[in-house]
Amino acid sequence: MPHRIPLVAGNWKMNFDHLEATYFVQKLAWSLRDVRFDYKRCEVALMPSFTSLRSVQVLVEADRLNITYGAQAVSVTAQGAFTGDVSADMLASLGCSYVIVGHSERRKYHPEDDANIVDQVRAVLAADMQPILCVGESFEERRQGIELDFAVGQVHDVTRDLSEAEAARLIVAYEPVWAIGTGMVATPETAQDAAKAIRDDLRKSFNASVADSVRILYGGSVTSKNASQLISEPDVDGFLVGGASLDVDELATIARLA
Numbered sequence: 001m002p003h004r005i006p007l008v009a010g011n012w013k014m015n016f017d018h019l020e021a022t023y024f025v026q027k028l029a030w031s032l033r034d035v036r037f038d039y040k041r042c043e044v045a046l047m048p049s050f051t052s053l054r055s056v057q058v059l060v061e062a063d064r065l066n067i068t069y070g071a072q073a074v075s076v077t078a079q080g081a082f083t084g085d086v087s088a089d090m091l092a093s094l095g096c097s098y099v100i101v102g103h104s105e106r107r108k109y110h111p112e113d114d115a116n117i118v119d120q121v122r123a124v125l126a127a128d129m130q131p132i133l134c135v136g137e138s139f140e141e142r143r144q145g146i147e148l149d150f151a152v153g154q155v156h157d158v159t160r161d162l163s164e165a166e167a168a169r170l171i172v173a174y175e176p177v178w179a180i181g182t183g184m185v186a187t188p189e190t191a192q193d194a195a196k197a198i199r200d201d202l203r204k205s206f207n208a209s210v211a212d213s214v215r216i217l218y219g220g221s222v223t224s225k226n227a228s229q230l231i232s233e234p235d236v237d238g239f240l241v242g243g244a245s246l247d248v249d250e251l252a253t254i255a256r257l258a
């Protein structure tokens with residue numbers, strides 16, 4: 001039986017300045033300490049804005065917290081005349097473990113097409129971090145009944161040029177677009193079907209070892225009310241949490257249930 005440590009990652013999106021971020025991390029660490037949270041059983045990660053990363057790093061290092069963190073996006077270029085961009089090496093030097101790549105909000109509001117997403121994944125891997133690759137169908141694709149092919153295809157487009165070793169370091173977040181921020185959470189069966197289809201495709205494209213090591217998260221209106229049913233599915237290895245990750249108690253409860 002493959003052993004994948006569940007990951008609960010809070011995607012703060014464009015919320016919290018660096019002071020609020022610091023306060024949140026302290027409160028979360030206290031709250032998890034109070035319940036003797038076992039970080040070996042479930043990893044808890046936060047994805048703050050770029051402007052809060054240094055503050056989170058300082059706090060995590062000073063207090064030796066077990067909380068990990070990462071960024072919400074990355075430039076595909078290493079350096080140079082790209083005003084406003086942040087490189088993978090810059091993020092790695094801030095202690096980031098993860099970078100979210102291809103979130104549906106980035107695909108929608110920024111010129112991030114498939115080719116750009118592949119390049120982001122490569123940049124993240126080259127800087128020794130792990131990409132959290134977001135995939136998932138819109139309501140229209142679900143209506144047409146092509147949701148599984150769509151999500152698997154999005155992963156496939158990224159992984160087809162990766163080596164086995166690179167693919168094994170990927171984290172996939174299945175986030176149906178219709179579930180993000182809407183309160184319409186996928187059923188556990190829907191999340192499992194997608195996660196299993198993605199894992200089966202990894203097994204076919206690479207091998208069992210890659211398929212068994214990739215953590216596949218579910219994202220889309222996860223709360224403390226629905227987390228335990230979702231996590232009981234065999235191929236769901238944790239969550240990418242948006243709205244509920246802005247509330248310490250909610251996030252701590254989701255982590256305890258995962």
Ligand code: PEP
Binds near residue numbers: 181182183222
């Ligand atoms: C997200 O944006 O990654 C997300 C899952 O958001 P929410 O939990 O608010 O649906």
